[in-house]
Amino acid sequence: MEPTLNAPRRRSVVKGLLGTTSFWLASGNARWSEALADEAAQPYRPIFFDIAEYQFLEAACERLFPADHNGPGAKTLGVAEFLDRQMQTPYARGENWYMSGPFEQGPANLGYQLPFVPKDLYRKGIAGVERYARQQYGKGFAALSALQQDEILTALEGGSVQLGDIPGRVFFEQLRTNTLEGAFADPLYGGNRGLGGWIMLGFPGARADFMDWVNQEGASYPIGPVSISGETA
């Protein structure tokens, strides 16, 4: 059966505004071709994660970074897509980490000492959390209530859960780190859809020229963000 992922389309907000006056006023002609291209774009199909893993990520990342009055959450920002795409990079293979043995454990302040690279941490970590969720609540993580999901994440963060070979806290920190990366990295990498993360913080993205804004006596910077590819919001 072809899975339904319900991944929001890129810039679905833009799509909904196509043809409206405010869209044209706000964007200009250059956006038109891009918006059309988005129309044709298919929902993201994960390559590294299987469907169940991807559903776990969509659920867990949304609890870590939920939609609220501040702005969009992980799901709207495309964080799961970001994570899947990152799993296909040298980073996920630990190519910048020293991964030679022996692997001895020591005090936490001497740093990470496991023989696992990020993609191992995800594969083992997600399986471990799913086992734990079934054990505690009789259901998979994505099927639990937000409150139950938060209880699991709190337990992982607090260090009381071991996920097979991996301490729950290690997996939690990996997931938190990559979730926040996905919320705030350039949209080039699949997250921060519609520049929603940057709008939330008032970060202007790739503008990178503040000659006139070195000191404006505490006024808020007035120009919205731009991405590396030229997307604006």
Place this chain on the structure above:
Amino acid sequence: MVKHVDAIIVGAGWAGSIMAKELTEAGLSVVMLERGSERTTPVEGAYPESIDELRGAIRKRLFQNLSQSTVTIRNTIDQTALPYRQLAAFLPGEGVGGAGLHWSGVHFRVAPEDLRLRSAVIERYGEKFIPEGMNLQDYGVSYEELEPFFDKAEKVFGTSGEAYRVQGKIVGNGNVFSSDRSDNFPLPAMKDTFSASVFRDAAKNAGYHPYSLPAANASRQYTNTYGCQMGPCNFCGYCSGYDCYLYSKASPNVNILPVLRQEPRFSLIPNAHVLRVDLDSTKTKATGITYLDTKTRKEHSLSADLIILGAFQFNNVHLMLVSGIGKPYDPVSNTGTVGRNFVYQTITSSRVWLPPSTYTNQFVGAGGAGVAIDDFNSMNFDHGPLGFVGGSPVWVNQAGVKPIAAALGAGGGGTPRWGSAYKDSLVNTYKHSLGIDAHGSNMAYRDVYLDLDPTWKDAYGQPLLRMTFTWKDNDIRMNQYVVSKIEPIARAMGATKMNLVHLNAGQPFDTRTYQTTHLGGGAIMGDNPQTSALNRYLQSWDVSNVFVIGSNAFPQGMGYNPTGMVAALAYWAAHHIRTTYLKSPGPLVKA
């Protein structure tokens, strides 16, 4: 047959590039070896790809690839050191330009008494003031001797700043604690960001002496001593961790290499990992070096009359240890010199929140710009009743805060690190807060040192360097004292909330969070071959045709950022090589 050149330089950062420029000027043929890849501003540094936070500071594009070589770290001698597997606490550079490509650009001279700290402390407080186990030492060189070389470096780097005193005359609102200068800064000071201006006013009202940080970020268009050009900085905020797309931040790549590359006597070999300095059978003369071409994995040897080690601080020490240059340090007997006086800096960042109507626009910034006070740095205050050695400048150095870094660092310390409450605090902190740093000294101790690890090896089969390092009571108390001085300044700034961060008693060094890349010592300069690996000209006491240039030469970690001192020491050593050593090669100081 092994190719011969006059001089080999290991490492294409500031130290190596300065030495290469000086030695080619002196007519020598020079080969400079860099283990990382070639890097130039128009290629890797170009806008907009170079300002990608994920690819840059987060995935660590310009930093050392630990998969090939790293260090092991432990806090105390009785522990097993474990590999530094992921970059975090410190971020050495890799590739042409070295750490000089991804640095921020804070370009200090030195507090003169820091060069003779042992003597200064004894003169003022007596020898008993020095805690047991502290290897407090003098550099063996004075500010007056180094002054022409600080001046020379500033004119190469295009340094922006405001002087206090030039040739005995007070000329401006610079740092009242700074020493006499032979000339002004080549460029006027960088503008204050909003957060820096608020700090300047509050510090002044509190009776302190704020000054503009000296910045190797060009406040105006500049053409340096070598004819290399810099563009004016636009406060884009991509200094630290990035390769300035505007040619505004000084780097070897922008300020020296463009002319050096035109020099027929000079050649640069990237992707060349130096395995060892080759010594003759007496172990008192270097004959050349052996390196591995990391692309072909083939070993090559080069012979030379003069060898300059200009790699990153701990890589210089590593090369000395694996090559057998000098006597390794033994912490039990406190003898030997290579690995001795390994030091760092005590850096803590506190945070101050301004009212919600006030936006700090933290993404605006320049790595070297800011406002500092030196009232609690070096010997500028009375340590007598305080009972510690050292000090710390305090500053607002808004270098450009990017969103991923802000998000990763938000929360914690009892507040949520995820969820909606976390998002509230992240947004509020990003929009309305500013950071104040205590950027302090770190003294040397008998049981804090570098040696070779007995277990772990690099990708080339050589033992990793082992760091034995932790925070000591003297430095923790110094940091706590200086941080306590931030509170009244923060109140005067109109803080609605503050989070004062300091080291805690007994707190071990933690490798997992970034503190600073300002590592020092391990092959220090001095006037006594029993307690220093290098003489006052940065020449190995043991192998006189090897000079070792870098922050490895610092006997103590000072409160200032190290690059300006490294550059001045490079020009100082080069001057004495050119004027004395080349005429009659041999020890410049009798042991």
